[in-house]
Amino acid sequence: MTDTYMAADLPFSGSPVIPQMCDGSKPIQFRCRKGIACWNTCCSNIDISLTPYDILRLKQRLGITSNNFLLHYTLPYEMEQNGIAGVKLRPVENGTACQFMTPEGCSVYDDRPTACRYYPVALLSMRKQDEYTDTQSYALVKEEHCLGHNEPREITIDAYRKEQGLEEYDELARGWRQLILKKKSSGPSVGKPSKRSLQLYFMVCYDLDTFRSFVTSEGFNELYDLPADETKEILADDTALMLFGFRFLRQVLFGENSVALKKAAAEKRQERVQEKAQQIEREAREKCAAEQDSMYGNPDD
Numbered sequence: 001m002t003d004t005y006m007a008a009d010l011p012f013s014g015s016p017v018i019p020q021m022c023d024g025s026k027p028i029q030f031r032c033r034k035g036i037a038c039w040n041t042c043c044s045n046i047d048i049s050l051t052p053y054d055i056l057r058l059k060q061r062l063g064i065t066s067n068n069f070l071l072h073y074t075l076p077y078e079m080e081q082n083g084i085a086g087v088k089l090r091p092v093e094n095g096t097a098c099q100f101m102t103p104e105g106c107s108v109y110d111d112r113p114t115a116c117r118y119y120p121v122a123l124l125s126m127r128k129q130d131e132y133t134d135t136q137s138y139a140l141v142k143e144e145h146c147l148g149h150n151e152p153r154e155i156t157i158d159a160y161r162k163e164q165g166l167e168e169y170d171e172l173a174r175g176w177r178q179l180i181l182k183k184k185s186s187g188p189s190v191g192k193p194s195k196r197s198l199q200l201y202f203m204v205c206y207d208l209d210t211f212r213s214f215v216t217s218e219g220f221n222e223l224y225d226l227p228a229d230e231t232k233e234i235l236a237d238d239t240a241l242m243l244f245g246f247r248f249l250r251q252v253l254f255g256e257n258s259v260a261l262k263k264a265a266a267e268k269r270q271e272r273v274q275e276k277a278q279q280i281e282r283e284a285r286e287k288c289a290a291e292q293d294s295m296y297g298n299p300d301d
């Protein structure tokens with residue numbers, strides 16, 4: 001079995017994670033407060049990956065579409081070679097500071113991203129190969145410039161997560177993290193996703209308003225059999241749409257039957273699956289025969 005982990009987005013460049021994993025009951029000494037001598041130092045040099053729920057909250061906060069948010073506030077990056085893309089906060093033009101930093105602190109504080117909430121804790125998600133359930137553990141990041149570690153307050157990581165509103169953020173990002181972990185730990189057995197499925201992944205995870213239009217498109221409705229009340233709910237609610245999107249991606253990326261197909265589409269899909277299985281069998285037979293030939297020679301020769 002292979003364990004895979006995904007460090008949750010160490011928020012600030014070059015963050016040295018003290019390589020000691022612990023669970024949520026571990027107490028840490030830390031407090032960040034206005035007036036501290038290092039105020040805003042962390043937000044002056046950012047490297048913050050965003051979850052789909054981070055983007056949802058920030059685009060709602062700013063009152064703009066997800067597409068506009070992506071254009072003005074993010075940079076794409078490759079999470080793994082030939083694999084799925086991630087999105088990071090784009091710093092200010094010609095600088096390293098966060099666009100949301102103000103002298104008073106974070107201008108989007110109530111909707112700040114997961115990585116900003118976690119700091120100075122790093123989340124490590126792990127899962128066993130071919131399982132969707134993941135387990136979480138944590139590590140502490142100690143950077144010299146951050147004086148919060150000298151503040152006289154002890155708090156367990158669990159209580160810190162609660163204080164920072166992370167229970168909701170983690171819960172709503174779980175489906176996404178599980179997709180990434182499954183993709184990473186499946187490796188070549190799942191194969192390289194097609195360009196189309198990578199585009200769908202990007203749209204669903206990061207460009208929710210475009211995904212909403214996609215769900216209303218003729219092509220989508222010819223293919224998928226969504227009950228009318230579910231369609232109504234996901235079109236009206238960003239969070240429901242995002243969660244549906246993760247379900248949809250399990251079908252797109254891993255071939256799971258997670259969204260019902262219309263009868264004709266299901267039959268076509270079944271045909272494709274059968275054809276693929278036959279092709280794999282044929283190739284395996286041919287390979288086996290060729291190996292036997294090279295070992296023992298062809299009896300017809």
Ligand code: SF4
Nearest residue numbers: 043098100101106116
């Ligand atoms: S979003 Fe807010 S907390 Fe996060 S880096 Fe930017 S200013 Fe700092």
Ligand code: SF4
Nearest residue numbers: 032038040042146148
């Ligand atoms: S205590 Fe740490 S997290 Fe808070 S402002 Fe200072 S550097 Fe940033």
